[in-house]
Amino acid sequence: MQTNRSSWLSFVSRPVQIGTVAFGGSNPVRLQSMCNTDTMNTEVTVNQCIQIFNAGAHLVRITARNISEAKNLSKIRHQLNEAGYTRPLAADIHFNPEIASAAASRVEKIRINPGNFVHIFPGKTDYSETEYQQELDEAGRILKPIIAICKEHKTAVRIGINHGSLSKRVLSKYGDTPKGMVESAIEYIRLFADEDFHNLLVSMKSSDVRTMIWANRLLAQRMMEESFNYPIHLGVTEAGAGEDGRIKSAIGIGSLLMDGIGDTVRVSLTEAPEKEIPVAAQIVDSSKKLISDSRLSSKYFSKISPYAFELNAFEKKNNVTPDIVSGNAAVSILHPDDIRKAFVKKPESELIFKYTGKSGFNEFLMVCGSAFADGIGNGISCANRIFTNNEQRQIYMMLQSTRRKISTAEFISCPSCGRTEFDIESLLNEVKSRFEHLKDISIAVMGCIVNGPGEMRGANYGILGSAPNKVHLYYKGESVRKNIDQKEAVDTLQKLMTEKGDFKND
Ligand code: SF4
Structure with missing residues (x-):
């Protein structure tokens, strides 16, 4: 957050250097996006990074699903440097500390999700205080070597909390709430602070605009209470495409920026990632003129x-x-x-x-x-x-x-990434035009069955990528039709909705 901006909270972030670009503090709000390419396809990924940087991004994130992908980040970094693109890259890590370690020496930033980083009690939903602390201690133990690598390479870390993938441990204590999201981040911030590591950023994302706003305000407040001041990354996840995605993002991100909260922005659209940057730039520019008076x-x-x-x-x-x-x-x-x-x-x-x-x-x-x-x-x-x-x-x-008046079906869709193996944008458009007239129904179109089920939580129906050009259909969080050809997905979903009494023609 820029120090000259006012806020009722007066939260002021510290500057954090990520490679060649400084984030937070008095720096302008930075823009970023994420590749949706196969990370092993160096040429395609480098080209997409170039398009995103040319659109004005200060940072590009790339998924690293395994050690090979983490290692390939070196090649991508090298080729971008050769082409004169020296702005930072971030690796998106889920589930695996080894991948985080491998990526941390190769790019300028890694993003970890505390919700899926450490589970020492698989299947457990009810934690005693002792078990809760045991799992947190284990997270601290696992983070130590990663932090050492980050210190050595001056790599920044984003603690990226996602409303749809809070850990069972956090859910057991705080429930599926903004408070749970915030405390999940605060716990990890403390683990980093214990190692005297401060090259951190934090994010609270949700596909629900209001939850995203509440969680970020609470994060700023809790960081102030704990004397932390790490830059805040803003984004509404699974915002969708077209005007819908743009409006959701503008309300969520704009609300916070107008209150002086937020240092970097990613607008997640189910469209080509370079298209996200002008949308983000417009939200940031508009917000600058619309800062609220703190008193x-x-x-x-x-x-x-x-x-x-x-x-x-x-x-x-x-x-x-x-x-x-x-x-x-x-x-x-x-x-x-x-x-x-x-x-x-x-x-x-x-x-x-x-x-x-x-x-x-x-x-x-x-x-x-x-x-x-x-x-x-x-x-x-x-x-x-x-x-x-x-x-x-x-x-x-x-x-x-803002959930104040429901006029159409609710659509949730992820921006897609290297895990997406079908044409999500065209499938989303098909789903929207077939089911838009239905009220009180939410339908998720997600790129993969790895993170999709968690991130679409709450949607009545879901279409999730399962294999190249194949999808699973979900009803109330359960997979009920498997490996349907993408071309038949919408008809099959309509049949399923008819069976469940949720489809009408008008
Ligand atoms: S749901 Fe899967 S495909 Fe979509 S952005 Fe998340 S990880 Fe990528």
């Missing part, structure tokens, strides 16, 4: 929780969900402070947000979306004209993303 924000957050959903008093009393309205007294919205001022003044009253046309529509959606995510706001109106059809669609997407 006003303190008053605002004394009336509504920053860490959990609280429905505004007007909606609670009148039981009316937010919608597009006309003719009501409305507050012109150009800045988040317009909303915060109005709410602080009359927290019990109806609050309609008016689009004046004096700011960009995307900024208006981001500012209003942030308030709707906080449980504020009762409607949207437009000054001097009616909203276009496209604007109306985007408003409903914003209300859906």
